[in-house]
Amino acid sequence: MLDDSGFGPDERRIVEWMTTHLGATVTGLRRQPRWRPVWFVDVDRDGERLELVVRGDRFDVPGVFPLEHEMLVQRLLDERGIPVPHVYGWCDAPRAFVTSRVPGEPDFAHATDSERESVMDDYLAILARMHALDVEPFARAGVWRAATPSESGTFGLALYEMGYRRMKKRPDPFLEWVLAWLRRHPLDHHGRESVVVWDSGQFHHERGKITGVLDIELGHIGDPLMDLAAFRMRDTIVGYGDFKDLYARYERLSGHPVDVGAIQWHHLAFTLSNQLAYHAALAEPVAGSDYMTNAQWCCETNIFAVEAVAEILGIELGEVELPEIDRSPVGQAHEHLVRALRSIDGADDFARHEIRIAFRLARHLQRFDEIGRQVIDADLDDLAELIGRRPSSWQEGHAALEDYVLADDGRHDEQLVTLFHRRTTRAQKLLGPAGSAMTTHLPIQMFG
Secondary structure, three states: OOOOOOOOOHHHHHHHHHHHHHOOEEEEEEEEOOOEEEEEEEEOOOOOOEEEEEEEEEOOOOOOOHHHHHHHHHHHHHOOOOOOHHHHEEEOOOOEEEEEOOOOOOOOOOOHHHHHHHHHHHHHHHHHHHHHHOHHHHHHOOOOOOHHHHHOOHHHHHHHHHHHHOOOOOOOHHHHHHHHHHHHHHOOOOOOOOEEEOOOOOOHHHHHHHEEEEOOOOOOOOOOHHHHHHHHHHHHOOOOHHHHHHHHHHHHHHOOOHHHHHHHHHHHHHHHHHHHHHHHHHOOOOOOOOHHHHHHHHHHHHHHHHHHHHHHHOOOOOOOOOOOOOOOOOOOHHHHHHHHHHHHOOOEEEEEHHHHHHHHHHHHHHHHHHHHHHHHHHHHHHHHHHHHHOOOOOOHHHHHHHHHHHHOOOOOOOHHHHHHHHHHHHHHHOOOOOHHHOOOOOOOOOOO
């Protein structure tokens, strides 16, 4: 008998859904400790054991595509033989859809080089098969698509930007600068159209083969080269192999040449996805939001964006000097809070996850207390050199820099690359103590 004494309303509704829609008895249910509501559910249906996932809706940021759209794309891919988790159905409360659970490993931590190569061959072959699918049945079923094929490569980014504009809370000069750069340097996508997952490189594998392509939330009809660009960022923590070799293998498998210039453009565009999505959640975080995960993702990918523009412009980026620690009157209190949070043990995995969120936030505030005021001063000093006057506050500085980049029209891009490199690097170094995972920048594979 399943012990449901600790279940909340969502868990009880999930149990009811399994009974009503699958005729199954729930034997195990736990929420995944992460930033998005996801539950792992084990059920018994007429003696058959099913391992399921209930994939819920994000609550701190609106999805670029509705959750129903994610389910639709996943179901259509499954029906056409693309290995994605099978969709069992839609749940109204909590808003979620139910899928099979895919076995295997999400990375290559325990894989040999030959196993990794085999997995990546399989993954690239899956992408090639998916990109060869006829897009018209997907469009007729309701999968989102640009108004014209010539917009296929910018459709997703345009949706991200629309969401950002709709919810913008404060000046964001970095984001405005890179968006303007992309507009000034448009790329001819040659009308390529395919079903894409976009946030590529997410899968489980076992014995050298893909067991399932995961996380289809950004799936739509777009430029297939978007899928070859996006997982360059995830490579820094997964390690897929040399991208020149991966692209050559995709060419052989797909029969289509790979336009590396287009991939470079798509890579830069996708580096903005976190800052576009989480701008509002960081400016005004809602209850339950994983502030530090959102901040870490944004800081890391913002640096990737600066590095991408620097590579295109042929600019060498140097080291960024950090200020010395300034011990404040509340320094000991911060240290006491961090130690206290580190010592607390939650009742279950999700409770421990919530405590860790608070612990990492406390370490960020502790680090800001140590060097934050000096970082703000350094940012304002940089601004004084650029615009000829020193703003009186960080708020005024953000507004002045946004006004500057919007009016500049690319005339000072080389100076702005180095300025934003210093600003984004300093922002990352404020996330936690020196040398911590939160403040460590992982180098990305360059195109040159």
